[in-house]
Every structure is written in structure tokens, then in C-alpha cells.
Amino acid sequence: MKVIDTQIQRYLDGENNVSDYWVFDEIIPGEHHFSAPILEQLQLRELRDSIITLLHNFTPLNIQYFDTIFKDWREATKDTSIELVVGCPSVYDMMVRNGVIIIDLQNIDAYLQQGITLSELMQQLLTHELAHVCIRKDYILKEGASFEEKVDYLVFDEGFAHFLADNSDIDPLEYSHYYRESTHQLCEVLKEKAEARQNELLIAMNTNRNYWDKFGAISGKLFLKFSAKSDHTLQGIYAKGYRGFARRILAYRGYEQ
Known part of the structure; x- marks a missing residue:
């Protein structure tokens, strides 16, 4: 999986156009949604680095079910891009848009404040999003669906x-x-x-x-x-x-x- 942190790096660099990024136009297609970050830059930088470390050699939960349902899930997800961003509305912690897994670090941090470890949280949430990637390769909702x-x-x-x-x-x-x-x-x-x-x-x-x-x-x-x-x-x-x-x-x- 390829990790992209372009938008977060812009924020860390103090750029003013951090809301001008494709992710915020795709949360709800046709609408623009951006919430100004409040996470301190040092926290954001440390969280980003920790998440990138965890993403290496990631194994989903319920691996036996993945192997049963998605016979070639490793091949299907090996080229999947993961966008690390900050600024999504609070209910959007991790999601898939246009085949890309998007992780909002501020919303991830909100979970950490409740006591769950980053490792546990990432395994749960990323398993969820990898399942979406696999499902959407097998089944596509056609345009004009009822x-x-x-x-x-x-x-x-x-x-x-x-x-x-x-x-x-x-x-x-x-x-x-x-x-x-x-x-x-x-x-x-x-x-x-x-x-x-x-x-x-x-x-x-x-x-x-x-x-x-x-x-x-x-x-x-x-x-x-x-x-x-x-x-x-x-x-x-x-x-x-x-x-x-x-x-x-x-x-x-x-x-x-």
C-alpha cells in the first residue's frame, strides 16, 4: 500500500490552502466539506509517523474470513493508496473514495482520547476499509441503480x-x-x-x-x-x-x- 501525506504536509508547512484538496470534495460527492483542524502540529506529526509505521506489513482482523471471501485480497489491495489528511467532519475518520483509503488524523486522535490504543484502532478501522476495497472490486453499483x-x-x-x-x-x-x-x-x-x-x-x-x-x-x-x-x-x-x-x-x- 502506498501512503500519501501531501495535504497534511501542506498543513504542517503552514500553507493556507489545506482545504483545497480533492478529498474534501468527495466526502459527499458534489459537496465541499472541511472542518478547520485544531490538533497541535507536534501531535499531528507524531501521529502521522506512528500510523505510517503501523501500515507496514499490516494484517487485517479475521484473516481467515478474508482468505475465504476474498481469495486474492493481497493482490487486490497491494497497490491501494492511503491518503493521510486532516479536516474531515468528525464522523469521517476513515473511508474509501475513488478507490483510495482516506484517514483523517484529527478524527483518529479523538478515538485515542477514549482510551483505545492506536494499534487496536488502526487494525479495526483499516480492516474495515480494506474490506470495502475488496467488495467494490467484486461488486459495482451500476449508474442508474434503483x-x-x-x-x-x-x-x-x-x-x-x-x-x-x-x-x-x-x-x-x-x-x-x-x-x-x-x-x-x-x-x-x-x-x-x-x-x-x-x-x-x-x-x-x-x-x-x-x-x-x-x-x-x-x-x-x-x-x-x-x-x-x-x-x-x-x-x-x-x-x-x-x-x-x-x-x-x-x-x-x-x-x-
């Missing part, structure tokens, strides 16, 4: 990414209320007919700062946690693709057993 196809794709893409970035054991009984709530919201989304509201919902499904309120991602992740009892089952779910994924989730009742 609203339901967009919902399917988002839930499939985010569900698998969140699933792969989590190596904890989840008790279906303990987490069934999250599943019910997220699938209830997903069901309501699929009923929406107004185009303007549909566009709002596609953003809202996965951008809430509260993790369990990201109902698009949570419904997909918990469906996989509850239903994928083996590598073979997981591979089969992935092979079916994203079309119809949301309604397959809504029809699932295995968490009640």
Missing part, C-alpha cells in the same frame, strides 16, 4: 466491512434488540418513495456518530454474525451478492432461536 438497489448495496458493503472488522463473540439474545431496531428502520427506509428523502436516508444509514444507530451497517453486520455459522455459509452469502440483501435480512429470524 433506490432499493442502493440500499442493498450499502447494507451489503457496510455490513460485511463491519463484520470483518469485529472479532468479538456476539450473543444473539444479548444483541437481538439492536437487530430488531436496525431492521425496523431498514424496513421503513424501503417504504420511502420521495426521492429527496431517499437521498437523505442513504447518507443517514451509516453516518451517525453513535455506532449502534448506524442501522444500515448494524443490520448487515448482525445478520452476518447471527447467520454465518461457518466459513462456507459466509462465503455463500457473499457469493449471492448485494441484490436483494436487505429483504433477505428482513426475512431472517434466526436470532430468535
Whole structure:
């Protein structure tokens, strides 16, 4: 993976045009979003250097699942670029845009203040984004896709990414209320007919700062946690693709057993 820190270096050099960078026009395509950095330059420099060190020889979480689902993931991601930036809105800590993984260091630092180590955080978040890179090489949402196809794709893409970035054991009984709530919201989304509201919902499904309120991602992740009892089952779910994924989730009742 190739690490690019052009925008951060501009900031460290005291340049005035740090918001004039392609990333801030792609967070939400067609809009420009930039939040002025408040992280001190010394902290930013040290964080950048630490992240670059961790990126060398990175191994994702749940490597056995990566090997099962993405047969050639190492080859598929070896030329992936990683942009280190500062200035994304707070809910955008790490993301993929135009095939590039973008890491906002100020938003990463906000997590570190909560007590998680940088190594743990980077493994979770980068596993998530590498999953996106692999998924988007296998499945492409075609231009002109219907609203339901967009919902399917988002839930499939985010569900698998969140699933792969989590190596904890989840008790279906303990987490069934999250599943019910997220699938209830997903069901309501699929009923929406107004185009303007549909566009709002596609953003809202996965951008809430509260993790369990990201109902698009949570419904997909918990469906996989509850239903994928083996590598073979997981591979089969992935092979079916994203079309119809949301309604397959809504029809699932295995968490009640």
C-alpha cells in the first residue's frame, strides 16, 4: 500500500490552502466539506509517523474470513493508496473514495482520547476499509441503480466491512434488540418513495456518530454474525451478492432461536 501525506504536509508547512484538496470534495460527492483542524502540529506529526509505521506489513482482523471471501485480497489491495489528511467532519475518520483509503488524523486522535490504543484502532478501522476495497472490486453499483438497489448495496458493503472488522463473540439474545431496531428502520427506509428523502436516508444509514444507530451497517453486520455459522455459509452469502440483501435480512429470524 502506498501512503500519501501531501495535504497534511501542506498543513504542517503552514500553507493556507489545506482545504483545497480533492478529498474534501468527495466526502459527499458534489459537496465541499472541511472542518478547520485544531490538533497541535507536534501531535499531528507524531501521529502521522506512528500510523505510517503501523501500515507496514499490516494484517487485517479475521484473516481467515478474508482468505475465504476474498481469495486474492493481497493482490487486490497491494497497490491501494492511503491518503493521510486532516479536516474531515468528525464522523469521517476513515473511508474509501475513488478507490483510495482516506484517514483523517484529527478524527483518529479523538478515538485515542477514549482510551483505545492506536494499534487496536488502526487494525479495526483499516480492516474495515480494506474490506470495502475488496467488495467494490467484486461488486459495482451500476449508474442508474434503483433506490432499493442502493440500499442493498450499502447494507451489503457496510455490513460485511463491519463484520470483518469485529472479532468479538456476539450473543444473539444479548444483541437481538439492536437487530430488531436496525431492521425496523431498514424496513421503513424501503417504504420511502420521495426521492429527496431517499437521498437523505442513504447518507443517514451509516453516518451517525453513535455506532449502534448506524442501522444500515448494524443490520448487515448482525445478520452476518447471527447467520454465518461457518466459513462456507459466509462465503455463500457473499457469493449471492448485494441484490436483494436487505429483504433477505428482513426475512431472517434466526436470532430468535
